[in-house]
Amino acid sequence: MSHSTRCAACKSLRRRCPKDCVLAPYFPPTNPQRFACVHKIFGASNTTKMLEQLPLHLRAVAADCMSFEASSRVEDPVYGTVGIISQLQEQIIEAQSELVKTKSEIAFHNAQQQLQQQQMQQLQMINAIAQEGEDWP
Amino acid sequence: MASSSSYSNSPCAACKFLRRKCMPDCIFAPYFPPEEPQKFANVHKIFGASNVSKLLNEVAPHQREDAVNSLAYEAEARIKDPVYGCVGAISVLQRQVIRLQKELDATNADLIRYACNANEMPTSSQFGRRNMSHGGGSFGQNSGMYYHYSPWNNEPSEDSNERGGEGNM
Numbered sequence: 001m002s003h004s005t006r007c008a009a010c011k012s013l014r015r016r017c018p019k020d021c022v023l024a025p026y027f028p029p030t031n032p033q034r035f036a037c038v039h040k041i042f043g044a045s046n047t048t049k050m051l052e053q054l055p056l057h058l059r060a061v062a063a064d065c066m067s068f069e070a071s072s073r074v075e076d077p078v079y080g081t082v083g084i085i086s087q088l089q090e091q092i093i094e095a096q097s098e099l100v101k102t103k104s105e106i107a108f109h110n111a112q113q114q115l116q117q118q119q120m121q122q123l124q125m126i127n128a129i130a131q132e133g134e135d136w137p
Numbered sequence: 138m139a140s141s142s143s144y145s146n147s148p149c150a151a152c153k154f155l156r157r158k159c160m161p162d163c164i165f166a167p168y169f170p171p172e173e174p175q176k177f178a179n180v181h182k183i184f185g186a187s188n189v190s191k192l193l194n195e196v197a198p199h200q201r202e203d204a205v206n207s208l209a210y211e212a213e214a215r216i217k218d219p220v221y222g223c224v225g226a227i228s229v230l231q232r233q234v235i236r237l238q239k240e241l242d243a244t245n246a247d248l249i250r251y252a253c254n255a256n257e258m259p260t261s262s263q264f265g266r267r268n269m270s271h272g273g274g275s276f277g278q279n280s281g282m283y284y285h286y287s288p289w290n291n292e293p294s295e296d297s298n299e300r301g302g303e304g305n306m
Contacts, residue, residue, distance in 0.1 A: 082211065
């Protein structure tokens with residue numbers, strides 16, 4: 001028995017799509033590009049082997065991840081997903097450095113405000129004393 | 138540095154693994170030295186020798202070492218985690234970026250509040266009949282508004298490289 005409509009994998013490989021086709025649930029015929037990338041990078045045979053080694057309930061996620069890795073590699077043949085990892089690591093370093101800078105500016109403002117408050121208090125005192133001096137004949 | 142393995146020397150890790158003669162123009166030889174057999178074994182298991190050879194041929198020679206190293210990284214990640222591969226690392230890093238962005242936004246908001254408070258500090262001319270301030274200015278001379286640029290413009294790292302995304306793969 002075969003699928004009435006072949007999956008993208010079997011279509012691409014020009015073969016019958018059996019009912020128990022390992023790839024069919026994850027490579028529907030509506031998305032031929034998805035299998036094309038995976039086929040180009042991993043190969044149909046490797047993809048089948050890798051999925052077969054997984055329990056059924058994990059295969060969909062694995063197929064999605066492999067599809068993502070494959071399409072990343074097609075878009076960036078040198079770095080693939082490793083390029084994305086590097087970018088994210090750089091963003092993290094930038095954000096951490098920005099955070100340190102901002103927190104130190106807050107600390108600076110805090111210190112400034114405290115200093116200003118102290119100066120205000122001193123000014124008030126001086127003013128009060130001056131006031132008393134004026135009130136005396 | 139890529140090492141070279143000539144015909145007269147020991148075969149590269151790829152040719153050793155594939156049990157074939159390592160020719161002088163072997164495409165694998167510069168990047169799979171015989172001292173690192175596991176590197177090729179991993180790459181072969183996940184991608185296959187033929188696919189790797191095709192990938193290397195599509196890439197400029199000066200970029201092949203980087204390409205091999207990134208393939209080796211991905212292969213090793215997928216062997217260690219057959220479900221998520223290195224996409225697992227991407228998810229962790231994305232969450233970290235989002236968390237840091239939120240923290241940065243909150244800290245920037247605090248900074249703006251402090252700057253506003255500094256602007257609102259009363260000046261010396263408000264006290265008593267005598268004007269103590271010669272210039273009539275305030276003590277908050279450095280209390281201008283601070284505007285901080287967020288490199289993400291309120292968006293997490295969802296750029297064109299992330300076709301998958303966390304929930305949309």
